Amino acid sequence: MEQTLLLNATYEPLKVVHWQKAITLWCQGKVEVISVYDREVRSVSFSFKLPSVIRLLRYIKIKRQIDYVPFSRANIYARDEHTCQYCAELLPSADLTGRHASHPRAATSEQSPSHPDHHRAAKRSRIVARLLLLERRARRRKLTVSWAV
Numbered sequence: 001m002e003q004t005l006l007l008n009a010t011y012e013p014l015k016v017v018h019w020q021k022a023i024t025l026w027c028q029g030k031v032e033v034i035s036v037y038d039r040e041v042r043s044v045s046f047s048f049k050l051p052s053v054i055r056l057l058r059y060i061k062i063k064r065q066i067d068y069v070p071f072s073r074a075n076i077y078a079r080d081e082h083t084c085q086y087c088a089e090l091l092p093s094a095d096l097t098g099r100h101a102s103h104p105r106a107a108t109s110e111q112s113p114s115h116p117d118h119h120r121a122a123k124r125s126r127i128v129a130r131l132l133l134l135e136r137r138a139r140r141r142k143l144t145v146s147w148a149v
Contacts, residue, residue: 035053037049
């Protein structure tokens with residue numbers, strides 16, 4: 001059937017409601033009809049045209065949803081511009097892993113053939129590795145960072 005646009009008291013669009021909900025709000029005295037369709041609805045005692053646009057008589061404060069970026073691997077890679085955080089090498093998405101993008105792999109006897117510095121980074125203390133990460137991020141974003149030691 002017909003849909004009705006619901007406007008706030010300030011004529012801001014709120015949502016689209018079903019025509020029955022629009023008639024219910026009108027009968028309760030909560031809205032005024034701004035525009036109507038050509039179609040009529042009849043009851044036992046009266047008939048009226050279907051509302052196409054209605055406006056609330058009282059202002060409704062709208063809670064705006066803050067757009068947030070959901071936490072996912074793809075968004076982490078996009079944030080870091082598909083760059084390894086340790087070797088600062090640009091990699092395709094297929095070659096990136098969560099560990100590759102965020103922290104060094106656990107120290108193993110074999111080195112990654114494409115990224116030999118992962119083995120060295122894994123042996124560093126967490127503090128040094130974190131400073132290295134922040135330094136490279138700052139360089140990539142062209143920010144100046146001073147370290148207080």
